[in-house]
Amino acid sequence: MRFRLATLPASLLFAAAAAPTLAQTSVPSASSAPLDPAARAAIVGQLSTELRSRYIYPDAGEKGAAAITAAAGSGAYDRFTDLPSFARRLTDDLRGVLHDNHLGVFGETNRPALSVASIPGDEAGIVRVGRLSGGIAYLEIAGFANPRAFKPALDRAMAGLKGSRAVILDMRGNHGGDPASVSYLVSHFVPAGKRIEINRIVWRKAGTRDLTRKPFFSERTPVSFAGLPVYVLIGGHTFSGGEELAYDIQTLKLGTLVGETTGGGANPGQSFPIGHGVMAFIPTGRAESPVTGSNWEGRGVQPDLQVPDADALATALRRLGQSPAAATIEAASPVSVFTPRTVPLSGSEPMLRRLLAGRAAPEPDYTLLSADAGEPGRAALAAAHRRLQALGDPQAIHFRRPDGFGFDEFTLVYPDHTLLVAIDLDPAGKLIGLIGPDKVSP
Structure with a gap:
């Protein structure tokens, strides 16, 4: 199950869970000819059908479909003859109605291309692992990769931090990933031997109002940091799976959130072909906390200590009794204790x-x-x-x-x-x- 790694060409947000999508360097090719009225009508029609069938909230999906259908009927889209502009307008219109920043429509030329060379080289989303003065562990994670890749990487990172007296998790640049990997990180702060439900994803069965729930439980970890002070750094760029980590830590009372309110995206989904060189990322699920029965969609996760996100690290260090000379991790811990692996994963x-x-x-x-x-x-x-x-x-x-x-x-x-x-x-x-x-x- 993923948050949005399946839509890698777009960003690391929520991704499809039930149906993993292979990353592609572009949306399926289409004619470069200008969009004619028939093509625009077909795109709106198919997009409306997918929204009605798949959007996690059926009534909202109907509302979004009705909005773009009405716009098309009024002639609001008649001036759009190029695919990128039309896709952006559809995205803006749907987000204006549904207020869901995971939802997006992409054309073949306005969807960012993805090349191997452009992918960050940090293993499985782990950017930096450091030991700070005063026995403080620091872990910066930009995304939560597939647990097959994330778990062994995190195990090595946590082994290098064993014996720390406190932990700082930096999620300020985290745009999401796999909820199973989120739960695995949270498991390091759950009391040993205690199995708890950390999060669940609620999915809509296409074409129906039927829902299924996929729970994620804590797991045994090689190293435990249970009972230690934990500070999670968050900000406006923290989104999706990064927000889930913060929300889980907060609702389970495992740590303190420091920084700014997060982006507010809790609806996982999947990319679907619409035709005419168009893809749409449609949220087909929602996160559901077993503690609150809700999530952070549209609101973001609220920090316990609200400070500018640039000051979050220094604030956490001061709370832990340190007097940081600078607010950057490069100054606080110039050497990472984590080394990426040099051999491929099995298979x-x-x-x-x-x-x-x-x-x-x-x-x-x-x-x-x-x-x-x-x-x-x-x-x-x-x-x-x-x-x-x-x-x-x-x-x-x-x-x-x-x-x-x-x-x-x-x-x-x-x-x-x-x-x-x-x-x-x-x-x-x-x-x-x-x-x-x-x-x-x-």
């Missing part, structure tokens, strides 16, 4: 080789996906298969690095050039994503 390279070996087939091997991948997952695998079909056999395949999204990156070596690819698997070894191949810049 990554064999899966990559299997994809390359099967590229000559007319269709991809859909058994590589999990059974619940759905049509978006199948479409993304088909797109990846088409990209691979143009390749020859590489002379060598070398592991490059783990990255911030939980992918393992590899180089494909050819006689006259080198390509980069990134691959991600779920805990069962099934394919989640393939990015690339991209040429290595000179």
Whole structure:
């Protein structure tokens, strides 16, 4: 289950859970011809259908669909002849009605392209791990990757912080990720031997008003920090899964939040093809705290100690009895105690080789996906298969690095050039994503 890692080309927000989506470098290609009235009508019609069928709140989905249908009927969209502008207008109109910042419509040219080289190199979203003066542990996390990648990385990070007297978790730049990974981090602060429900995700069954709930429980961890003072740094750029971490810590009374109110996005979802080169990220679920029965959607998570987020670290350090000379972690802890791994996760390279070996087939091997991948997952695998079909056999395949999204990156070596690819698997070894191949810049 993910918060928005499945929509990697857009951002690290909430992602699809039941149906993992393979990352692509662009939305499926479409004609570059100007949008005509028939195309605009088709886009609005299909988008309205998807909203009515899938949006987590059925009545709100109907309201959003009705709003863009009425706008189209009034001629409000007649002046939009290019896809990027039309997609932005649809996004603005829907957010104006539904007030959901996860919701978005993307055209092939206004959706940020994703290349392997552009992905952050911090392993599984872990940016910095440091020991500060006074026995204070510091952990900065920009995103929560798939637990297959996140858990071993976090285990190494926490092992380096063992024996600390307090913990600071920096979520000021965290845009989300996998709730299973969020729960695993929270588990480090739950009393040992106590299993509690940390969060749950409520999903809507498409085309119905039926709901299902997926709970996330605390787990045993190699190192425990239960009972220690915990400070979570948050701000306006903390979003989605980053907010869940803060909300969980606060509602479970495991620590203190310091900084500014967060972005206010609690509705996970999935990208769906709309046609004519358009994709829509539609929230199909919502977070639900077992403590409050609610979440932070539209409100954000409120800090316990409200200060400008730039002052949050210094404030937490002063609360812990330290007198920081500067408010930056670079000044407080110039050396990280966390080193990214130098070998791929089990299964990554064999899966990559299997994809390359099967590229000559007319269709991809859909058994590589999990059974619940759905049509978006199948479409993304088909797109990846088409990209691979143009390749020859590489002379060598070398592991490059783990990255911030939980992918393992590899180089494909050819006689006259080198390509980069990134691959991600779920805990069962099934394919989640393939990015690339991209040429290595000179």
